[in-house]
Amino acid sequence: MPVLRRLATAMPLIATLALVGCASDGGGIQSQKMAAIKSRGKLICGVDGKLPGFSFVQPDGSYTGLDVEICRATAAALFADPNKVDYRDLNSSERFAALASGEIDLLSRNTTETLSRDASGGNGLSFAPTTFYDGQGVMVPNASGIQSLKDLAGKPICVESGTTTELNLADRMREIKAPYTPLKFQTGDQTYAAYLQGRCVAVTSDRSQLAAKRTSFPDPAGHTLLPEVLSKEPLTPATVNADPAWADAVRWTIYALMQAEELGLTQANIAAKVVEAKANPNLADLRRFLGIEGDFGKQLGLPADFVVQAVKATGNYGEVFERHVGMGSKLKLERGMNRQWKDGGLMYSPPFR
Amino acid sequence: MAGVFTPWWRNRRLLPWIVQAAVGLLLLVLVAFLVGNLVRNLTAAGLLLSWSWLGNPAGFDISETLLPFDASLPYWRALLAGLVNTLRVVLVGLVGATLLGTLVGTASFSSNALLKRLARIYVELIRNIPLLLQLVFWYFVVFLALPNGTAAIQLPGVVLAKSGLFLGAPELVNGVWQSPLKITVEFGALLTGLVVYTAAFIAEVVRGGVASVPQGQWEAAGSLGFSPLQTLRRIVLPQALRVIVPGLNSQYISLAKNSSLAVACGYTDLYSVAETSLNQSGRAVEVVLILLGAYLVIDLLISAVMNGLNGLVQLRER
Numbered sequence: 102m103p104v105l106r107r108l109a110t111a112m113p114l115i116a117t118l119a120l121v122g123c124a125s126d127g128g129g130i131q132s133q134k135m136a137a138i139k140s141r142g143k144l145i146c147g148v149d150g151k152l153p154g155f156s157f158v159q160p161d162g163s164y165t166g167l168d169v170e171i172c173r174a175t176a177a178a179l180f181a182d183p184n185k186v187d188y189r190d191l192n193s194s195e196r197f198a199a200l201a202s203g204e205i206d207l208l209s210r211n212t213t214e215t216l217s218r219d220a221s222g223g224n225g226l227s228f229a230p231t232t233f234y235d236g237q238g239v240m241v242p243n244a245s246g247i248q249s250l251k252d253l254a255g256k257p258i259c260v261e262s263g264t265t266t267e268l269n270l271a272d273r274m275r276e277i278k279a280p281y282t283p284l285k286f287q288t289g290d291q292t293y294a295a296y297l298q299g300r301c302v303a304v305t306s307d308r309s310q311l312a313a314k315r316t317s318f319p320d321p322a323g324h325t326l327l328p329e330v331l332s333k334e335p336l337t338p339a340t341v342n343a344d345p346a347w348a349d350a351v352r353w354t355i356y357a358l359m360q361a362e363e364l365g366l367t368q369a370n371i372a373a374k375v376v377e378a379k380a381n382p383n384l385a386d387l388r389r390f391l392g393i394e395g396d397f398g399k400q401l402g403l404p405a406d407f408v409v410q411a412v413k414a415t416g417n418y419g420e421v422f423e424r425h426v427g428m429g430s431k432l433k434l435e436r437g438m439n440r441q442w443k444d445g446g447l448m449y450s451p452p453f454r
Numbered sequence: 455m456a457g458v459f460t461p462w463w464r465n466r467r468l469l470p471w472i473v474q475a476a477v478g479l480l481l482l483v484l485v486a487f488l489v490g491n492l493v494r495n496l497t498a499a500g501l502l503l504s505w506s507w508l509g510n511p512a513g514f515d516i517s518e519t520l521l522p523f524d525a526s527l528p529y530w531r532a533l534l535a536g537l538v539n540t541l542r543v544v545l546v547g548l549v550g551a552t553l554l555g556t557l558v559g560t561a562s563f564s565s566n567a568l569l570k571r572l573a574r575i576y577v578e579l580i581r582n583i584p585l586l587l588q589l590v591f592w593y594f595v596v597f598l599a600l601p602n603g604t605a606a607i608q609l610p611g612v613v614l615a616k617s618g619l620f621l622g623a624p625e626l627v628n629g630v631w632q633s634p635l636k637i638t639v640e641f642g643a644l645l646t647g648l649v650v651y652t653a654a655f656i657a658e659v660v661r662g663g664v665a666s667v668p669q670g671q672w673e674a675a676g677s678l679g680f681s682p683l684q685t686l687r688r689i690v691l692p693q694a695l696r697v698i699v700p701g702l703n704s705q706y707i708s709l710a711k712n713s714s715l716a717v718a719c720g721y722t723d724l725y726s727v728a729e730t731s732l733n734q735s736g737r738a739v740e741v742v743l744i745l746l747g748a749y750l751v752i753d754l755l756i757s758a759v760m761n762g763l764n765g766l767v768q769l770r771e772r
Contacts, residue, residue: 194729198738217736224736255630257517257617262717262726263733271515271525283515284640285726287717295720298598300616300639302629 132346135179135402138206143185146172147205150190151289153313154425154432155211155233164188167425168209170415171232171338171355175207178354178407183414192288194263197224200341207340207351211235211307213265214337226339227348230355232418233426234438234447236330237266238308240315243323245302250329254279259301261285261292269332270305289314303327307334309426309434316431350401356450357408360390361417362441363450368416375409390453397453408453418448496739503743507735508533514730516722518638529731536727537748543644543723544710544752550649551709552702555656560686562661573657580654586715588651593643593719600639603629618642640721644713652709659705663698664690695767703760707753714749724748 138144148156148168156166164172173183189205197218200208214231217223239258241247250273260267262285274281284301286292293314296304304311308326315321338355340348361367364387366374378387389395392405399405415421422439426432440446462468496502512532515525519535520542561573580588598616601607604626606615613624615631617639624633667690675685716723725745732741 194733197733197736201738217734222736255628257630262730267730268513268734271513274515275525281515282517284517284720285717285722285730286720287726287729291718291720294594295598298594298616299602300598300720 132344132350132402134206134340134344134347135350138179142180143187144172144176144179144207145187145189145205146175147189147191147196147199147208147210148172149210149289150188152211152310153316154309154430154434155313156188156209165425167233167421168211168338170421170425171209171229172207174358174411174415175351175354177410177414178350178357178403181404181406181410192263193261194287197226200226200339203341206347207338209338211310211336212339213307213334214339215265218339221342225342227342227345229338229340229348229352230359230450231335231337231447232355233309233336235307235309235334235336237269237305237332237334238311238330239303239305239327240296240311240324241303241327243325247302247327249327250274250331251277251279253281253303255281256303257282257284257301259284259286259292259296259304261289261306262287264306265332265334266306273329273331293318305331307336309336309432312432312434313426346402350403353397353401353453354403354407354411356453357390357411358415358418358421359441359448359450360453361408361412362419362448363443364390366412366417367420368413371409371412386453503740504737505740507737507740510735512731513734516727517720518641518722529735532727532731533724533744536722536724539722540713540716540724540748541752543641543648543716543721544713547645547648547652547709547713548706548756550645551652551656551705554649554653555705556660558653558657559660560664562657563664565682577654577657580650581658585647585651585712586718589644589647589715589718592647592650593640596646597639597643603631606631638721640716640719643719644716644721644723647715647719648709648712651712652705655705655708656702659698659701660694662701663694663696666697667693692767696769699760699764699767703757703764706756706760710752710756711749 146169148164148166150156150158150164152166152168154166156164156168159165169188172186172188176186177183179185189199191199191205191208191210196208196210196212199205201224208226209232211233212218213235214228218226219228239250239253247253253274258270258281260270260283267283267285270281270283284295286295289306289310292304292306295301297318306314308330311326315324318324338351340351342348361371374387375391375393378384378391378393382388385394389397391409392398392407396405398407401407404410416424419441422436423429426434427436428434436446438447440448442449462472493502508530509528511526512529513525514532516523516532516535516539518539520538521531521535523531523535558573558576561569562577564570564573600614600616602616606613611622611624613620613631613633617631619637619642620631620633621635621637622633624631624636626632664686671689671693672685675689676682680688713723714725717726717729728741728745732738735741
């Protein structure tokens with residue numbers, strides 16, 4: 102029962118808050134969350150699990166996708182082993198409660214970064230760097246003859262409940278003064294099933310998600326994305342606000358993947374680069390980045406070679422993108438805004454200094 | 455007896471009170487400690503209960519409402535609209551499930567072997583399949599298989615399409631059916647699912663009630679010239695009701711609680727609105743408290759009404 106399930110996720114939160122003493126005075130870089138993860142020996146990562154390209158369960162039960170690689174890179178940074186991750190499939194309504202109650206350590210589930218989700222007075226999340234810049238789109242069957250948002254006036258539109266897309270849709274339709282009927286479903290599966298059954302003339306979500314879901318339709322070529330982009334959707338991994346040290350570790354692990362692309366470090370050449378940097382004391386930048394000198398790892402509470410381990414596990418950001426969602430993958434998405442800053446994109450890592 | 459002193463620890467009248475008071479006090483202290491700790495920790499986590507967000511604009515739309523609603527209205531109006539939607543499906547569902555359940559329950563006493571067998575098959579089939587599956591079945595397999603647009607089933611003044619049942623001069627505007635009176639497929643699927651499921655249990659309650667009336671009552675009524683239907687209505691049911699009503703109470707409560715599965719078939723009930731509100735506002739604890747309170751009140755109301763009814767049908771000793 103949904104009410105019971107909601108309670109099941111909220112109750113531990115209430116119960117722990119009622120029972121634990123005021124033990125929240127951890128100072129320095131000591132992080133309760135990281136201590137808990139290390140003693141457990143595994144990272145618990147919240148993902149979608151049903152979104153090809155981002156997080157998807159393969160026939161052998163393993164997970165794959167861009168969101169999954171973030172979990173794997175973080176596990177590699179912590180344990181030097183990308184497989185020390187337990188995945189939890191979460192729907193869009195469960196994700197924040199799961200994070201707040203401590204059921205998961207890291208939320209890597211195509212979640213849009215917004216003010217109310219970040220603010221302490223809202224959901225109270227701490228967002229890592231954005232891993233995919235997206236925008237909201239609308240998909241319609243070709244046969245419907247719908248060309249633009251205006252044509253959707255008075256028609257039913259399918260949307261997943263508890264998402265930013267639900268609100269953006271309401272805003273945009275109000276702007277163009279087009280009344281519509283929102284049909285809300287709790288899971289993506291139900292949303293797309295209702296769309297394919299023809300209950301709605303359109304379905305709205307992040308453009309990347311629409312493209313991903315379309316690959317599993319019986320007739321992918323029979324559906325088009327409308328040209329309008331309804332919103333900015335920076336899809337971003339998140340942790341809880343209450344543990345800044347853990348948030349920093351995740352943040353810089355993700356930056357490391359972007360920095361690695363900028364420096365031309367790949368899954369294939371990282372081992373050789375380490376050997377090269379060790380032999381040449383003049384490559385100070387690279388030596389610091391790879392943890393051969395300096396104490397970046399220690400400052401974050403991670404092993405000195407966390408960058409090497411992360412890149413070894415997943416490759417740099419560009420490799421991750423191409424492997425799961427890029428032109429070489431089933432999704433065939435353009436790199437677009439997700440190119441690195443040198444190429445005119447938005448992927449930019451602050452300096453490792 | 456004057457002059458005889460009873461110490462308090464042997465005072466049979468005082469002692470229970472002292473024990474009660476001690477236990478009560480202990481419980482109160484424990485609860486105060488837990489609540490105090492909860493408030494302290496919620497404050498530390500920045501999650502202290504606050505209700506001012508209820509006045510903020512909701513920002514999302516609701517597909518069907520009895521009360522007028524749009525995205526610029528505050529959260530409490532959205533929750534109210536959701537509550538009204540829940541009450542709507544619960545009330546109609548209670549009536550429907552009672553009628554169908556009574557029919558099936560009495561059918562299992564029919565002298566017609568086919569009818570009797572069908573009633574048994576219905577009960578065994580329905581009550582052994584999870585409700586969520588049944589709702590998904592009704593919505594996705596049955597209701598969404600209806601034809602759409604111009605292909606919809608059209609009778610004078612009535613149209614049955616994929617989007618719903620339209621009554622009173624329906625017309626096709628821009629490919630979408632519209633009429634003053636309509637029942638959406640989401641409401642239809644949820645209602646059908648709840649009625650069919652709950653009726654199976656009510657049928658068993660009714661069957662148990664009717665079976666509790668001794669065979670002699672039927673025979674006596676028959677010998678006085680009552681027809682089987684008259685016997686049922688005038689002799690058997692009034693006696694059976696004493697057994698049936700308490701059993702109905704818990705079935706009615708189940709129906710009200712099960713209505714929260716509405717989100718499985720896209721109907722916007724209280725639970726669905728609360729879920730969206732929770733995600734948009736981040737006020738998890740408050741929203742869950744509102745949900746708990748609302749379902750508790752609905753169920754207590756049903757219980758109170760049914761207990762009143764129970765008092766009416768019970769045998770009065772003279």
